[in-house]
Amino acid sequence: MRVTQKIIYSHIIENLGNITEDIKNLNEMISSGKKIRHPSDDPIGTVNILEIEKLLSSIKQYRRNIEFGNNWLRDMENVIQNSMETVVRAKEIAVQMANDTYNAAQRKDAAMEIDAILREMVSLGNSKFQKKYIFSGYKTDTSPFEVTENTDGKITSVTYNGDKNSIKIKISQNNYIKIGKYGTEIFGEETEESYAFSVLIRLRDALENNDISGIQNELDNLDQIHQRLSNNISDIGAKMNRLEIRKNIFSQSELDLQERLSTIQDTDIAEAITMLKSKEAIYQAALLSSTKITQISLVNYL
Numbered sequence: 001m002r003v004t005q006k007i008i009y010s011h012i013i014e015n016l017g018n019i020t021e022d023i024k025n026l027n028e029m030i031s032s033g034k035k036i037r038h039p040s041d042d043p044i045g046t047v048n049i050l051e052i053e054k055l056l057s058s059i060k061q062y063r064r065n066i067e068f069g070n071n072w073l074r075d076m077e078n079v080i081q082n083s084m085e086t087v088v089r090a091k092e093i094a095v096q097m098a099n100d101t102y103n104a105a106q107r108k109d110a111a112m113e114i115d116a117i118l119r120e121m122v123s124l125g126n127s128k129f130q131k132k133y134i135f136s137g138y139k140t141d142t143s144p145f146e147v148t149e150n151t152d153g154k155i156t157s158v159t160y161n162g163d164k165n166s167i168k169i170k171i172s173q174n175n176y177i178k179i180g181k182y183g184t185e186i187f188g189e190e191t192e193e194s195y196a197f198s199v200l201i202r203l204r205d206a207l208e209n210n211d212i213s214g215i216q217n218e219l220d221n222l223d224q225i226h227q228r229l230s231n232n233i234s235d236i237g238a239k240m241n242r243l244e245i246r247k248n249i250f251s252q253s254e255l256d257l258q259e260r261l262s263t264i265q266d267t268d269i270a271e272a273i274t275m276l277k278s279k280e281a282i283y284q285a286a287l288l289s290s291t292k293i294t295q296i297s298l299v300n301y302l
Contacts, residue, residue, distance in 0.1 A: 045264050052261045058173075059250050059257070065169040066243050066250075069179040072167075073243070075129045076179075077236045080186060083124050083196075084229045086117045090200060091222045094215055097207055104210040111207035118155055118200040122147055125158075125183060125197075135183040136162030144183040145197070158197035160184055171246050177239060186232055187225075194224040 039046040096102070097110050125135055125145040132140035144162040147155045160183045167180030187196040199221045206214030 048264055049261060052257050052264075056254065056257050056261075059254050062171055063247065063250050066171055066247050069169045069171075069177065070240060070243050070247075072129055072134065072179050073236050073240050075127070076134050076181065077233060077240075079124050079127045079134065080229050080232055080236070083121060083186070084226060084233070086120055086124070087196070087222055087226045087229065090114060090117050090203065091219070091226070093207075094203055094219055094222060098212055098215045098219070100212070107207045107210050107215075111204045114200060114204040114207060115154070118197065118204060121187075121196060121200060122155070122158060125187060133162070135181065135186060137165040137180065137182040138167065139163050140167075145187075155197075155201060157201070160187075160190060171243070177242065179239065181232060181236075186229065188228060194221045194228070196225045199225060 093110050093113060097107050102110075122145050126143050127134055133142065133144055134140075136142050136144040139162050142161055144160060146159045146161055148157045148159065150156050162183050164182050164184065165180075166178040166182065168176045168178050170176050184190070188194050190198070193199075199218050203215065203218045203222075205211075206218065
């Protein structure tokens, strides 16, 4: 086969073009920091990148859920802790006023404090987190506890208006955790003798009526209320620990996935610079060789 000048020039231009394209790609890899910029650069690597990014997106959502759950539980824990403190104070008053050394006037004064404690307990029961009632079950827009007052403005009953569902959050693909507690879990059922609001109402009335026996009857109920609140605090603490463990697992998983993603798609800058210098040297050598072969200026020919 006869090799013409045209064929020689075509090969020279093709070879220089290929080297120029390699130099261009290496420059883009260095400037962008990515060795896979288009799916065609590495189809298998692209598939792996998409899978890892999907996993990372899921982990971010789970971590947001966990953050929300922790904040919800922490807020609920504070409310229940405050409720426990009010019960402790009510018990102190009840024990004190069950003593024969106190008179009717002193018990009426104590009844006023119990009434204030009752109202504070209702307020705590109607606490919100991010504008949502925390003890209403799924009915987070409904105030869970509604008071009924007589003509004198005294609370005579407290009714629960929420439902008995517990809010859950998703913390992994097939794993949910309950973070919500409905009102009667915390304060008792309305039909129970130890229903917190009824106990405080009866204690207040017994104090107003100077009824020592009635005061004494509520001491055990106050203990039951305190124990129920304490049990809920323990349960919340266990759930917060579980969320913390899951959060730590996701943090490590996220680091591992980011490392895998970097290995697949990130440019090894030092290696790329070395390759770029090599390609530039090859280009210069090829250009010099081509000039000698053709005995003309390739630039003039172009």
